Amino acid sequence: MTNLDASLALSQRLDIEVSKERLSNYFTTTVEGTVSVSKPSSLEELMEILSENQRERIPFIPYAPGFEYIFQEVDSEFSMIVDVSNLDRIVDVDEDSRVASIEPGVTFESLQNAVGKKGLRVLTSVEVPKSSSVLWTYTELSPLYSWPRYGTEPVLTMNVLLPNGKLVKTGAGALPNSGKPYSPIGPPFTLLGRMWYGSQMTLGLPVRGYIKLKTAHESNIVRFFKFDDFLSLSKFLAALKRLRIGEEILAVTPLELGLILSDKADKIKTTSYPNWLLILVMRGYEEEVAYQKRDLLQEARKLGVKVLDEIEGQKNSAAKILKEIQSPTWMSRARTYQGGRFSISFIAEDKKIPDLIQLVSHLDNFSSFVLPVDAGRSHCNFAFHSRSEGRKQSIPDELKKIVPELIEHGAFFSRPFGFLSEMVYARNKPYHKLLKQFKQDLDPNNLLCRGRLGI
Amino acid sequence: MIEPAVLERLKDIVGSEFATDDPEVCIAYSRDLATYLKFGKYRSPDCVVLPSTTSEVQNIVAVARQFKTPLIPLGSGINVASAHIPRKGGIIMDLRRMNNILEIDEEAVTATLQPHVTIARMSTELQRKGFFIPVPGAPSTVTVGSNYTHGNTNKASLRFGFQYSHIVSVEMVLPDGSLLRTGSWADAFSGDRSWPRGPGPDLTLLPRYALGLHGIVTGITIKAHPLDDICLPIWAAFEHVEDATPAFVEMVHREICTGSSLYGGFKYNSYSADTAECAWRQSRIHPEFILALTIQGSKRRVAFEEKVVRELTDKNNGRIITDRLPFYQMFVDTHMAMSASLYSEFAFKYWASPGAGPSFLGPSSMDKIIPCFKAMTNLASEDEAFGDVDWGNWEFNRSMIAYPDQGGHFAIIEGGIAAHPTDPKAIKAYKRYVPKLIKALADIGVSPDQSRANTRPGEFGISPEYLELAEKFRHALDEVGIMNPGVISPLIYR
Numbered sequence: 001m002t003n004l005d006a007s008l009a010l011s012q013r014l015d016i017e018v019s020k021e022r023l024s025n026y027f028t029t030t031v032e033g034t035v036s037v038s039k040p041s042s043l044e045e046l047m048e049i050l051s052e053n054q055r056e057r058i059p060f061i062p063y064a065p066g067f068e069y070i071f072q073e074v075d076s077e078f079s080m081i082v083d084v085s086n087l088d089r090i091v092d093v094d095e096d097s098r099v100a101s102i103e104p105g106v107t108f109e110s111l112q113n114a115v116g117k118k119g120l121r122v123l124t125s126v127e128v129p130k131s132s133s134v135l136w137t138y139t140e141l142s143p144l145y146s147w148p149r150y151g152t153e154p155v156l157t158m159n160v161l162l163p164n165g166k167l168v169k170t171g172a173g174a175l176p177n178s179g180k181p182y183s184p185i186g187p188p189f190t191l192l193g194r195m196w197y198g199s200q201m202t203l204g205l206p207v208r209g210y211i212k213l214k215t216a217h218e219s220n221i222v223r224f225f226k227f228d229d230f231l232s233l234s235k236f237l238a239a240l241k242r243l244r245i246g247e248e249i250l251a252v253t254p255l256e257l258g259l260i261l262s263d264k265a266d267k268i269k270t271t272s273y274p275n276w277l278l279i280l281v282m283r284g285y286e287e288e289v290a291y292q293k294r295d296l297l298q299e300a301r302k303l304g305v306k307v308l309d310e311i312e313g314q315k316n317s318a319a320k321i322l323k324e325i326q327s328p329t330w331m332s333r334a335r336t337y338q339g340g341r342f343s344i345s346f347i348a349e350d351k352k353i354p355d356l357i358q359l360v361s362h363l364d365n366f367s368s369f370v371l372p373v374d375a376g377r378s379h380c381n382f383a384f385h386s387r388s389e390g391r392k393q394s395i396p397d398e399l400k401k402i403v404p405e406l407i408e409h410g411a412f413f414s415r416p417f418g419f420l421s422e423m424v425y426a427r428n429k430p431y432h433k434l435l436k437q438f439k440q441d442l443d444p445n446n447l448l449c450r451g452r453l454g455i
Numbered sequence: 456m457i458e459p460a461v462l463e464r465l466k467d468i469v470g471s472e473f474a475t476d477d478p479e480v481c482i483a484y485s486r487d488l489a490t491y492l493k494f495g496k497y498r499s500p501d502c503v504v505l506p507s508t509t510s511e512v513q514n515i516v517a518v519a520r521q522f523k524t525p526l527i528p529l530g531s532g533i534n535v536a537s538a539h540i541p542r543k544g545g546i547i548m549d550l551r552r553m554n555n556i557l558e559i560d561e562e563a564v565t566a567t568l569q570p571h572v573t574i575a576r577m578s579t580e581l582q583r584k585g586f587f588i589p590v591p592g593a594p595s596t597v598t599v600g601s602n603y604t605h606g607n608t609n610k611a612s613l614r615f616g617f618q619y620s621h622i623v624s625v626e627m628v629l630p631d632g633s634l635l636r637t638g639s640w641a642d643a644f645s646g647d648r649s650w651p652r653g654p655g656p657d658l659t660l661l662p663r664y665a666l667g668l669h670g671i672v673t674g675i676t677i678k679a680h681p682l683d684d685i686c687l688p689i690w691a692a693f694e695h696v697e698d699a700t701p702a703f704v705e706m707v708h709r710e711i712c713t714g715s716s717l718y719g720g721f722k723y724n725s726y727s728a729d730t731a732e733c734a735w736r737q738s739r740i741h742p743e744f745i746l747a748l749t750i751q752g753s754k755r756r757v758a759f760e761e762k763v764v765r766e767l768t769d770k771n772n773g774r775i776i777t778d779r780l781p782f783y784q785m786f787v788d789t790h791m792a793m794s795a796s797l798y799s800e801f802a803f804k805y806w807a808s809p810g811a812g813p814s815f816l817g818p819s820s821m822d823k824i825i826p827c828f829k830a831m832t833n834l835a836s837e838d839e840a841f842g843d844v845d846w847g848n849w850e851f852n853r854s855m856i857a858y859p860d861q862g863g864h865f866a867i868i869e870g871g872i873a874a875h876p877t878d879p880k881a882i883k884a885y886k887r888y889v890p891k892l893i894k895a896l897a898d899i900g901v902s903p904d905q906s907r908a909n910t911r912p913g914e915f916g917i918s919p920e921y922l923e924l925a926e927k928f929r930h931a932l933d934e935v936g937i938m939n940p941g942v943i944s945p946l947i948y949r
Contacts, residue, residue: 179900
């Protein structure tokens, strides 16, 4: 029996929803093929699948809604996809603590709808659309619009299902008497609460997350700033960071802006847009936003930067930005623009970003968004689009050649997907060795995401 | 007793003046503020070694590993868990010679340093360049390396989060002697230390709450913050926890203020008083609850936040004390300058309690503040010693602090009944009181955090699945079992 048949038989034996599906339903890859997909509808079913997979040595990869945006390549050997879309319970929304307890199948859209009724909002991602899993988007460190204000830890604690089917609760969750297990501080070895971040599901599956929610404020104001180059933009950014203005801050090139503002990918106009546009959102009580507007205006005047309420020639642009942040759709358009999008994401010091752009700007339809994460450093996304079938094949190869140069010039690939893993870990051998050791301890048969990250 | 060959090798590595088994030296490393109370006797290392470089640390680890000799890293040595007191003899590695600030990156607003730079020194150097780090819940002599990897609270957690969230990257010597760097520092060639995540699975918190079991930190990059235009201390006083807490919760949810802690009773007195007698006198005349707040930012931000603080204080039957009685300025100064001075001697003694002692530290949520306080005080009032007005006097000796996380999604609550920890009557009372308190807290959904050496399994402890995984990783890192054996619990050492 092939592994595929074995996995089908296993799911049928366990009486769990299973189907044979095209690989391309789960990846944007052009690779053709059929795969067995198990869709557990409860944690118990998922635990059962993992235990049986171990017993029968069936390699598998997990899937949550929106993962096709994060894992664009088939970078793992597997015979089964375990799709957690049906684990979609919003277990609890604690209004006092502004915390939601959710399963991995819960999407941004469904959670936003549920908490909106309670005067709360969900922190959304720049890189994945509203139909994506909240929990796994967070744990995979897909950048959030709120990173500039709230940082990279929207998950407080989580329950992680290990490859052997055992469940481990992190932070206060490991203390059986914690009625509200929200604190990541708690038992010794804090590593056990942190190592799942960015693990690309190689070490275990977060099956419950306690995540931060924010207040849906009465006053939400967007402001825009035009720049000819990134260096001027970064000087202004530094001033904003010091004043602590802005819940969300995003810098975009014309194509990205066009993709955000257009309803359809084939109707994008970019000619009137500046080389770089900085988008800033202030949220709060009316009086709170009012003083921030005055602080902002004063700082902008000092630096000779013009403050815009709307993008020139673009009606309702502020409202569109707020809608996009609340309910992201941009990336689904970007994926189809000119037939496809290739992108790479990394962290870099602001002062190094112009040089990094220089290295790739010749590639087809280069565009970029930059999320200023902390003082002097940003999350960067460089994207390329091409209609030509030939170019679609060759752009990834060209990127592979350019990435080492990007690294040399200061790009840090903190999420080394696919081909990047090898390049990144070649420079971080002790780190990689330790990861392999932990992987061996957690998944001795190497069944979960086999081959991913080279561990 | 150390094997002569081990001592010889250590002397070869660091020089004969920095390695010794002289009992007169070793005895100095055999105790801390809580040792005697915890163990009933001093516990001495067999020898002491003081490396000055990362490669020396690596070589010492190799020797300990070769001879299967316990190795205990010593940072500040200022803790109430006796974390560096040898449970099984061996070598104490005192890191005090590794005290260089390696870099202050003004663009990334980070500092990279060796482990034995004190908070006071780091703060001073940063402030010279227009930056600051939050005042930790620890004295100024504590080192950054120890405090950021094992300290918990700080006085600005509402704006910045707790200590662990300021770790950007670490350099560690693992128990096999190899060198690990995390975050962007992991890239062996770039020299960039500004990003804490990855590459891939995030190992930056490997040393956090590990008490040396996962290796020895030889370098750390921490996040600092630009100094604001204005820093305004503003303290509000309340007579009842039912008034103070709603005011506090609303301020926290509105995400205003930089420093924000709810102090109940004895705590802030013990910080500012020089003697127990003085603290007790102060407790009788000072407000029962205080919100110790600082507002920082631009002139407009400070004006706005001050207005909100005043409105919420007024709405909840409180009063702003910092602008009515200059006398209270002494508390503000003590609080604000805690990192630039020492806790009072009494505060040290207060903290140096045996085991779980008079205090608990519980990760919790804001809505548990009132139930926690009531559980603690009700039990104390019923206790034959603490409830005795001529001795325990719980009404004046009860205390609590609540520290909120950024946005108040969770809070750290600590509390206790003050009494001198060496008083035999107090020791007896705590033994009676603490188990009852832990049970009462469990009933309201609060569990002591168990982050340090008082970790225990069982009904009121840590889940067995978590401990099993912790032990698996510890064993993977330190197969020989040389790193600080016995420090955490009988379950996590061999």
